[in-house]
Amino acid sequence: MFSAVLYTVLLIAPVIAGKLVQQFGLTPTEVGSLFSLELGAFSLATVPAYLWLRRVNLVTAVYAFTGIVVAGNVASGFATSFVLLMALRFVTSLAAGSITVVILTLSGKTSNPSRAFGIFVVFQLIMGAIILAVFPALFAAAKVGAMYWTLAGLAACCLPFVRLIDGEALRGPQQAEGVDSDATSTEVRPVNKVKFAVGLIAVLLFYVGLSGVWSFMGQIAGGSGIGLSTTSIVLALATIPGIISPLIATILGDSPHRRWFLLGGYIALAVGVSLLFGGPGVVQFAIAAFVFKFAWTFILPYLLSSLSDLGGGGHVMNTTNLMIGGGFAIGPILSGTLIEASGGFGPMLAVAITGVVLSLVGAMAIQGRTRGA
Missing domain, CATH: 1.20.1250.20 (MFS general substrate transporter like domains)
Structure with missing residues (x-):
């Protein structure tokens, strides 16, 4: 609820x-x-x-x-x-x-x-x-x-x-004991500060890019002559693949193939953003929204599990949550400023794709070094 x-x-x-x-x-x-x-x-x-x-x-x-x-x-x-x-x-x-x-x-x-x-x-x-x-x-x-x-x-x-x-x-005493036990078990494998920093940057850039685009999807559609009702229906339908993808990720679970799952998800996300360039028609906008939402929620569980695998106990995930919120906060205002300054959506979309690519690099760096650890 x-x-x-x-x-x-x-x-x-x-x-x-x-x-x-x-x-x-x-x-x-x-x-x-x-x-x-x-x-x-x-x-x-x-x-x-x-x-x-x-x-x-x-x-x-x-x-x-x-x-x-x-x-x-x-x-x-x-x-x-x-x-x-x-x-x-x-x-x-x-x-x-x-x-x-x-x-x-x-x-x-x-x-x-x-x-x-x-x-x-x-x-x-x-x-x-x-x-x-x-x-x-x-x-x-x-x-x-x-x-x-x-x-x-x-x-x-x-x-x-x-x-x-x-x-x-x-x-309660049982819960407190559980927390102490968890903390002890994670402290055995302290987090590597370099990998931790790279992972946090990857999460931050991921959310900066996607939140900046998502907040202005309606304006992008409106700028292409797509009506508000049609836009709302498309975005509502786009939530369906957004629901399906985390279910798929849950079924697949974490595995040695996580690197490839992340790579495929990031490529799909970049494609979804690219389709928004140049004033897309209804069909192209719908495809972009569907691919964007599917990739967004497919990447997320694997990206978070990558951070969790770094060790460091609850501090890693608490800080990761702050990066998520920071990315969500930076994305819309950065995109709004770029749109107003340029009078169009091209620079904002270009920055979003750049953020996605850099996030991918960070995520891949963590996978490679974590697997080899």
Whole structure:
């Protein structure tokens, strides 16, 4: 429930972006700044969580954060200025990110963490597909506030499920022993700082490239003369391959062929971005969106498992999460600035492809050295 709802605003960025431009007359840089702020706050919630996660009752914390998410979305719908909207989205995303920290931490403690994380990813993509298909039809004549109020209602639907969380799961003696045991086992194989840095750069560039393109998919389509309704349907359908690919990755699992899986995924991602050059028609845009979304979610589990294999315990994945959020935050504002400065999408797409290629180089470097270690 929380995965489906909390990630919705991030996954439907192309639809909300169009409404924000219409209602507030925002420039591409301003649109990119808003999404960067929101995505950055979502990620930065990891930092204060180090202080409170193991010190408070999780049920109480999640109730409080969910209340803030509901109130923040309601208030966002009433915002009359761009500055106020940015402030509200920052607070709302910080609370949503805090809930995500709890859910992901508990998912890692289940009897089958891989399956738990798989459910977490798949259901947010399913919800994103549904809303991308439904929102344009329901809110065609409505202001962006209607979307935020709907998100508030969806967040409120999560409240009955909060009680299912074990509030003391991270403070009990058994859990504490488990954490110490894990930490001890990972400390036996300390992380190589050079490989760690290369891996983090690969993750950062990966998310800078894909988030910058995804946030402006609607504008790219609009610039090619494709209508908003058609664009929304295409992006909703593109979520289907986005759901299929992590399922395939789960079935294939990690293997000695991971290097080739990553290589194929990166090549597909670069092809998807390349197809967006030159004002694509509907069919070309649809193919680009499908390939882009499939490659994005296929690469992700293998890239993260590559970082996890470096050792270093939980610090590696915590820092990786910050890189993901940083990439998500940098991508939209960088793309918006490039679009506004050039008056077109070519430079932004070129930078995105460059980031993808450099990320591929970093990912391959980790594979080669890790396999040989």
